[in-house]
Amino acid sequence: MPDAAVLSIRNVSKTFGARRALDKVSLEVAKGEMIALIGPSGSGKSTLLRSISALQTIDGGEGRIEAFGGPVQENGRIARDVRKTRTRIGMIFQQFNLVGRLSLFSNVALGSLGRIDSARGLFGAWPAETKTAAMAALARMGVADYAAQRANTLSGGQQQRGAIARALVQKAKIILADEPVASLDPVSARRVMESLRELNKQDGLTVVVTLHQVDYALRYCDRVVALKAGKIVYDGPSGGLQREQLIDIYGPEFEDVFWEGAPQ
Structure with a gap:
């Protein structure tokens, strides 16, 4: 685990019956980052967040999740002392x-x-x-x-x-927010996102948030990780995510619902 990383996800897979929700996902999250997880429904966003927080187990094998340098789970098993780690991880639900x-x-x-x-x-x-x-x-x-x-x-x-x-x-020290604004009106949604952004910038908290609203991801998060069919298809600065990539991630229908604030 790199010195600056507070979360490390390595070769993590998760299957539900015949469907693979996560397919060998690897991701490093540095202290103080604010990251948006985006992607269509069923892409694996919530599954990844629930795996990081040990609310569900990953598949057996080489997959491993670490937080603060210690194991959360590996080989399909939750670490014995995970409760101590989880006290430092706040989970926000939809x-x-x-x-x-x-x-x-x-x-x-x-x-x-x-x-x-x-x-x-x-x-x-x-x-x-x-x-x-x-x-x-x-x-x-x-x-x-x-x-x-x-x-x-x-x-x-x-x-x-x-x-x-x-x-x-x-x-x-880490906040995992799973679709925290999906059930809110636009004004309330902005207030919640601004609160998370303030905690990230002023307090140095690491924030990982799943979002369906792409414009919120681009506006409030410096880094975007996009998933499609359980695989990471983009990981980089929010300003580097181009229109064509978003259409590839979400499909051609995305063009019809392209929100104000998305890259042109």
């Missing part, structure tokens, strides 16, 4: 993954469970440090006014910013 009946504050405070006695979290007896960190994170995401509200009463954008705040309380 559907927010908040506990609807709990307040936004409690959901954000749950980010500290890897560092405190789980019984305290179960009964909501949060340490002062957690309370301070949770309110600071909510304020930073612009949703502190909703701290006492049940999560399921909030808008999608508010919930997603709460999910990012939870990753801050977790003290994550």
Whole structure:
């Protein structure tokens, strides 16, 4: 694993029945990068993110995933001490993954469970440090006014910013965001992407985000990795991704839905 890399994916494959979702994918992610994973539905974006976070196992064989210099999984098996590694990786989901009946504050405070006695979290007896960190994170995401509200009463954008705040309380060094704006209106989507960009630029957090919106990938991410049929077909600066390449990745129909902001 290169010295500057915080994630290393080597020859990773994943099959579901007869379909190969990932086909010998290799990728190095340096500390402080903000990378967009793009590609059509079924290209392997979410599968790759879930594999990095050890939410699913990869195929047996030579495939290996490392984070912070230690193994996450290899040869189809999750590393024994992966929980320690996962405390440093925040996962943001398309559907927010908040506990609807709990307040936004409690959901954000749950980010500290890897560092405190789980019984305290179960009964909501949060340490002062957690309370301070949770309110600071909510304020930073612009949703502190909703701290006492049940999560399921909030808008999608508010919930997603709460999910990012939870990753801050977790003290994550890597944020993996799987289609974080797919369910949001354009204004909320921009706010979420701007929040992720701010954490990347100001805090130096490494961000890997899967996106269907190509214009967001080009606008907010310096590096783009495109997948097609489980293989990486482009890996480079966002400014280097040309119209013809995007049409090759997505098909000729992409021409009809080419968003403003994409390369001309």
